[in-house]
Amino acid sequence: MPRPGFVLDVDRSTPPMLFWHGERFSLERLPADRSRVIYPAESFPGLEDPQSAIRDALENPLDMEPLRALLHADMKLTICFDDASLSLPKMRRPDSRQRIIEAVLDLAAEAGVDDVHIIAALGLHRRMHDYELRHVLGDRIFDAFAPNGTLYQHDAEDPENLAVLGETDHGEVLEINRRVADSDLVVYANVNQVAMDGGWKSLVTGVASYRCLSYHHNPESLQNTRSLMDRHHSALHHSIWRLGKVLRDSGPKVFQIESTINTDAFPSPFDFLSKREWEWTARDRMTYLATAKTLDRMPRRAARKIFHGIEAPYSMTGVYAGFTESVHERTLEDVYRQHIVEVEGQTDILTLGVPFISPYNPESIMNPILVMCMGLGYMFNMYRNKPLVREGGVIIMTHPTYRDFHPVHHPSYIDFFDEVLADTTDPAVMSDKWEKRYAEDEWYRHLYRTGNAYHGVHPFYAWYWGAHGQQWAGKVIIVGGDPTAVRRMGFTPASTMDDAFELASDVVGRSPSITHLHVPSVLVAEVT
Amino acid sequence: MNSKRHITIRAQQFAGRAEQTIRSVTKPLAKYGFPWRAPTVPRGIELPEKPDTLGSNFETDWARRPLASVARSAFIAGPLKLMTTVIARPEAHGLDRLADLSRLDEPPPLIFAPDHHSHLDTVVMIRAIPPAWRQDLVVAAAADYFFDKRWKATFSALALNAIPIDREATGRQSADLFKELIDDGRSLLIYPEGGRSPDGWAQPFKGGAAYLSAKTGVAVVPVHIEGTGAIFGKGMTRPRPGRTRVIFGAPLTSYEDENTRRYNARIESAVGRLTEESVSDYWTAARKASTGSADRLSGPETASWRRKWMLTDRRRHEVSGRNSRPERDWPNLGPRAK
Numbered sequence: 051m052p053r054p055g056f057v058l059d060v061d062r063s064t065p066p067m068l069f070w071h072g073e074r075f076s077l078e079r080l081p082a083d084r085s086r087v088i089y090p091a092e093s094f095p096g097l098e099d100p101q102s103a104i105r106d107a108l109e110n111p112l113d114m115e116p117l118r119a120l121l122h123a124d125m126k127l128t129i130c131f132d133d134a135s136l137s138l139p140k141m142r143r144p145d146s147r148q149r150i151i152e153a154v155l156d157l158a159a160e161a162g163v164d165d166v167h168i169i170a171a172l173g174l175h176r177r178m179h180d181y182e183l184r185h186v187l188g189d190r191i192f193d194a195f196a197p198n199g200t201l202y203q204h205d206a207e208d209p210e211n212l213a214v215l216g217e218t219d220h221g222e223v224l225e226i227n228r229r230v231a232d233s234d235l236v237v238y239a240n241v242n243q244v245a246m247d248g249g250w251k252s253l254v255t256g257v258a259s260y261r262c263l264s265y266h267h268n269p270e271s272l273q274n275t276r277s278l279m280d281r282h283h284s285a286l287h288h289s290i291w292r293l294g295k296v297l298r299d300s301g302p303k304v305f306q307i308e309s310t311i312n313t314d315a316f317p318s319p320f321d322f323l324s325k326r327e328w329e330w331t332a333r334d335r336m337t338y339l340a341t342a343k344t345l346d347r348m349p350r351r352a353a354r355k356i357f358h359g360i361e362a363p364y365s366m367t368g369v370y371a372g373f374t375e376s377v378h379e380r381t382l383e384d385v386y387r388q389h390i391v392e393v394e395g396q397t398d399i400l401t402l403g404v405p406f407i408s409p410y411n412p413e414s415i416m417n418p419i420l421v422m423c424m425g426l427g428y429m430f431n432m433y434r435n436k437p438l439v440r441e442g443g444v445i446i447m448t449h450p451t452y453r454d455f456h457p458v459h460h461p462s463y464i465d466f467f468d469e470v471l472a473d474t475t476d477p478a479v480m481s482d483k484w485e486k487r488y489a490e491d492e493w494y495r496h497l498y499r500t501g502n503a504y505h506g507v508h509p510f511y512a513w514y515w516g517a518h519g520q521q522w523a524g525k526v527i528i529v530g531g532d533p534t535a536v537r538r539m540g541f542t543p544a545s546t547m548d549d550a551f552e553l554a555s556d557v558v559g560r561s562p563s564i565t566h567l568h569v570p571s572v573l574v575a576e577v578t
Numbered sequence: 579m580n581s582k583r584h585i586t587i588r589a590q591q592f593a594g595r596a597e598q599t600i601r602s603v604t605k606p607l608a609k610y611g612f613p614w615r616a617p618t619v620p621r622g623i624e625l626p627e628k629p630d631t632l633g634s635n636f637e638t639d640w641a642r643r644p645l646a647s648v649a650r651s652a653f654i655a656g657p658l659k660l661m662t663t664v665i666a667r668p669e670a671h672g673l674d675r676l677a678d679l680s681r682l683d684e685p686p687p688l689i690f691a692p693d694h695h696s697h698l699d700t701v702v703m704i705r706a707i708p709p710a711w712r713q714d715l716v717v718a719a720a721a722d723y724f725f726d727k728r729w730k731a732t733f734s735a736l737a738l739n740a741i742p743i744d745r746e747a748t749g750r751q752s753a754d755l756f757k758e759l760i761d762d763g764r765s766l767l768i769y770p771e772g773g774r775s776p777d778g779w780a781q782p783f784k785g786g787a788a789y790l791s792a793k794t795g796v797a798v799v800p801v802h803i804e805g806t807g808a809i810f811g812k813g814m815t816r817p818r819p820g821r822t823r824v825i826f827g828a829p830l831t832s833y834e835d836e837n838t839r840r841y842n843a844r845i846e847s848a849v850g851r852l853t854e855e856s857v858s859d860y861w862t863a864a865r866k867a868s869t870g871s872a873d874r875l876s877g878p879e880t881a882s883w884r885r886k887w888m889l890t891d892r893r894r895h896e897v898s899g900r901n902s903r904p905e906r907d908w909p910n911l912g913p914r915a916k
Contacts, residue, residue: 100678101828144674152860159864166861188674194859363681 052092055391055573060085065327067566069403069547071530072416072450073353074345075323077338078547080401085564088438089326090573093314094388096365100146103369104153107307111372112380117154117305120235121161128233128302129154130257133172133203134182135409136241137311142361146309148188150239150369154307155191167229168195170203171238171256174263174498174505175410176459177203182413204257206505207495212259216300218292222265226297227257233302238374240308244572245279245385246431248308249378250294251287258293260489260507265289269477272517277431279574281382294374306374308381311364313388313571320360323570350452357406358413389574393438396577398562399554400439401547402429403569404449410504410512415456417463418535419471421449423512426519426526429567433575438565442524444554446547451531458502462494466509467538475540477510477517485510524557632731634721634742634752641735642716651713653737654704662705665819666698666809670706672826672852676799679829685710687765688829689798691787693780693849693875694769695807698817700738702806703767706824711765718743718756718768718786743786745772753790760794770845774812779877780849788832788842797829798845802852825852850875 058064066077067087080087097103108117121127131147134140151168158166168191170178183201184192195201204227205211213231215224230236230253238256242248255263265271266289274285281287297304316323319341322334330338345353368384370377406416408424416424425447430437439445455464470484485507488494494506520526526541527550536543544550554562567573619625631637640646662668679685688711692703700717707715721742725731734740741759743752756766768790770783791798805822827848832841847867853875854863 142677144677148674155861156864159861160868162865162869164865189671190855190860194861 052094055089055091055389057391057393058087058089059083060087067568068323068327069401069448069566070405070569071403071448072452073350073357073406074450075342075403076448077327078401078448080564080566081551084561085566086397087566087568088391088393088573088575089568090313090391090571091388093312093324093571094367096312096314096367097369100149100366100369101153103366104150104307104309107369107371108153108157111305112370112376113373114305114371117237117371118157118161120303120305121158121163123162123164125163125165125234126229126232127158127163127166127235127237128230129166129168129237129239130171130204130230130253131168131186131239132241132247132252132256133170133175134178134186134412135172135175136247137243137362137364138407138409138412139315139358139360139362140185140412141241141311141364142317143185144188145186146241146311146366146369147186147239148191149366150307150309151187151191154237154239166195166200167233168201169227169229169257171252172204173255173258174206174260174508174511176498176502176504179413179502205499206259206263207499216296218289218296220265220289220292222289222293223262224254224293224296224301225259225262226253226301230257231301235305236302237305238307240306242308242310242381242385245281245382245389245574248306248381249281249287249291250297250374251290252306252374253304254290254293254297260505262293263511264489264507265293267511267514269481269514269517272514273477273521275431275518277433277437277518278428278515279431280434283434298374304374305371306377307369307371308377309369310367310381310384310388312367314364315362315570316360317363350450350454354406354415386574389572390434390576391573393565393575393577396436396440397438397443397565398440398558399444399446399551399564400430400437401446401564401566402448404429404447405569410508411456411459414459415454416449417455417460417467418451418453418532418539419463419467419509419512421447421451421528421531422520422539422541423515425449426516426523427512428515429569430516430519430522432567432573433577436577437519437522438567438575438577439523441522442557444525444527444557444562445519445523446527446529446544446550446554447531448529448547449531451528451535453532453535459504460509461497461503462488462491462506463504463509463512466513467535470509471538475520477514477520480510480513525554527553632728633725634744636721636725636731636735636742638735638741641739646736647713650737650739654712658701658737659705662698662701665817666702666806666822667820668702668706668822668824670824670826673708675826675828676708680708680710684763687711687714687760687763687796689760689787689791689796690715690765690767690801691770691783691798691845691849692767692801692803692824693775693853694771694773695775695778695803696810696812697774698806698810698822699769699774699803700740700767702803702822702824703801704738706826707765707767714764715739716741716756716759716764716766718752718766720745720773743768745784753786753793756790757794760790760796766790770842775807776812777877778807778811780853780875782876783842783846783849785838785842788838788845791830792832792836792838792841795831797831799829800827800845800848800852801825802827802849802856804853804856823856825856827852846875 060080062082066079069076069078211228213228217223238252240248240252266286271285276283319337370380404425408420470480474480489507491506497503498505527544528536528541529544529550531543533543717738717740719740721744724734725742768787770787771781772784802825809820810817851863851867
């Protein structure tokens with residue numbers, strides 16, 4: 051039985067804590083008697099027979115007929131799936147999506163369905179490379195569907211292939227992929243890594259147009275999202291659920307299949323990263339030293355290649371199918387059971403070790419905007435009820451924050467950093483003044499549609515993702531970051547953790563309480 | 579003078595001995611009699627019948643002892659790997675279907691049931707089977723072919739961990755031995771066809787794999803091997819190097835109340851689906867299997883030339899068994915615009 055997550059009060063005998071520092075990591079000693087560390091639960095065991103579990107879910111769905119009964123020969127079937135932003139790091143093969151889609155296709159073949167399209171629901175994310183599609187779907191599906199053009203990626207900028215399905219009572223227009231809209235049945239194959247994923251968000255963001263996404267991906271929604279991991283208190287999710295209801299009432303029949311995975315993110319020899327520091331064996335300590343020293347001396351590019359080459363030994367922990375809302379509720383129960391850690395009270399300083407990866411840089415570079423997005427967007431939002439840090443408190447992140455951008459994946463990020471952030475770091479101002487220009491830029495549109503670039507507006511969305519954290523914190527300090535990049539983003543650079551505590555004292559006084567969110571492994575703090 | 583004569587005599591003696599030695603060494607073996615050769619039997623004497631220690635009676639326990647296992651591992655990792663790479667260049671597909679089992683702390687034993695086109699199939703399979711099962715793999719080999727001579731039997735047992743199986747009828751002795759080995763945690767490679775394909779189409783599956791699986795509860799992995807027939811098929815005197823593909827299917831177990839015959843038919847159709855998958859794709863194979871429109875694994879029941887004819891057309895689409903790229907069917911785009 052895996053041990054649950056818990057809160058450790060740091061005392062003099064507590065060993066230094068592991069902090070991610072991009073493609074490197076370090077051990078930092080936290081002040082005794084006023085610091086605490088939140089540890090996630092140990093990884094849950096995976097399902098013994100995921101194939102049978104999937105077949106069982108398809109035969110016994112929630113609030114819908116079995117998939118077998120929904121399939122008939124002359125129908126239009128569309129299967130959508132999450133893109134490469136899930137899971138992080140990428141799951142070793144076979145991916146859960148491959149397992150699910152193969153099970154769906156077996157049933158479709160039995161029913162004699164000829165018209166099958168498979169669409170990567172990537173919203174405004176970059177198009178996946180063929181090798182990524184092969185990794186996610188497996189060679190069999192790729193070889194069967196890609197050559198004849200029935201496996202493809204959603205294009206949010208193709209007016210010919212977008213259809214309007216209706217409007218919410220808040221005036222939000224649901225505009226989605228035409229093939230999805232015209233289908234007799236849409237099957238969605240999802241991987242739920244955190245509570246933010248899944249539900250109506252899968253389709254309503256995955257196959258939507260820029261216009262449709264802009265109703266909820268904006269500063270106002272994201273500043274009122276408390277938090278991303280709690281859909282009942284998230285303005286973003288409220289908007290998506292309203293659009294989901296339009297889809298339910300006016301769109302095709304949707305058969306949602308959601309799967310959860312455990313938190314077993316790192317294979318050997320990096321498995322020590324998921325252990326509690328005082329339980330590191332002699333081998334773990336030697337591995338840490340060897341790895342840390344090697345990474346310190348290694349060119350950044352080589353270190354990045356190593357980390358992005360990691361295939362996580364995630365296992366499927368649950369799979370549910372049927373009506374989207376019923377399925378998602380069951381999925382959330384499973385996700386929270388694994389992730390929730392109860393924490394008493396807020397803290398003055400929250401420390402976050404920012405890793406090498408975020409949902410927007412698989413196989414790519416973690417540029418400064420993504421550091422902000424990961425720290426203030428994702429890690430800060432890992433709470434329910436109230437944030438871990440008090441309003442006006444300090445957030446300290448560790449990351450090298452180099453001014454390095456992937457020119458193929460993130461072209462608009464480069465201009466955003468040089469042009470928009472030089473002008474303002476206020477999400478509302480940049481939304482009014484700059485967003486439209488980037489969203490409608492023909493060159494960015496061309497790169498998004500034909501290359502492997504994120505949409506022109508994506509850096510804005512990445513920035514808005516951190517809007518709540520940015521607004522909440524009194525000061526944000528980045529330890530070890532490139533000072534010019536850190537200052538450009540409106541944050542404070544520090545050389546060491548001690549310097550960061552010194553700088554934070556201006557805001558939180560000389561003996562603040564400190565909380566460290568221990569990653570890797572995902573956790574959601576239930577703050578009382 | 580005396581000393582000179584003495585030297586001459588010694589040299590003559592030495593030359594004589596040398597000549598005698600050379601003669602005796604070069605003397606034809608046939609001129610040696612008993613005890614160098616087996617004794618002849620006097621007339622009227624009837625010898626007691628010796629127990630037959632070859633064929634399906636060949637004892638192979640020794641080949642599974644630690645020393646033999648080490649020697650076999652070295653042979654598989656060295657010469658066999660080199661030979662397979664040079665002649666057959668195997669590529670394994672569908673291993674993800676076995677990934678869950680291979681990642682268990684103790685992967686359960688499996689019965690691998692491929693179609694059979696060539697003697698190369700065994701070495702190609704040994705290379706393609708994941709390491710989790712390779713070490714403890716035993717191969718069911720035809721007793722009348724691989725175990726008919728002592729040197730062949732010894733080599734087969736030592737190098738391939740082969741166990742003799744009577745292909746006409748699975749005797750109780752073979753079945754009990756296989757069951758014992760599977761219970762002991764060893765995996766089995768068995769060709770349900772019982773022999774190599776004579777014309778490229780598969781032969782009807784015999785029930786050995788299904789029977790053993792049903793008896794032991796161990797899953798059967800259907801496998802399709804592509805290309806070995808073109809490299810060193812039945813009747814060929816020397817191999818023509820090329821590429822091969824091994825496609826693993828999802829493990830099958832027998833249903834409750836399913837008799838061996840039906841289970842065997844299910845294994846055969848699973849191998850047939852993999853064969854279809856190899857010349858078309860996964861989705862086409864799945865649809866053909868569900869509509870029953872897939873070619874039978876054993877081909878149409880028609881004149882032999884037509885069977886061959888159909889096979890040539892099919893082989894155009896295979897990527898294996900040759901060094902050149904397969905032919906492609908380009909879509910018909912209609913008459914050229916003027």
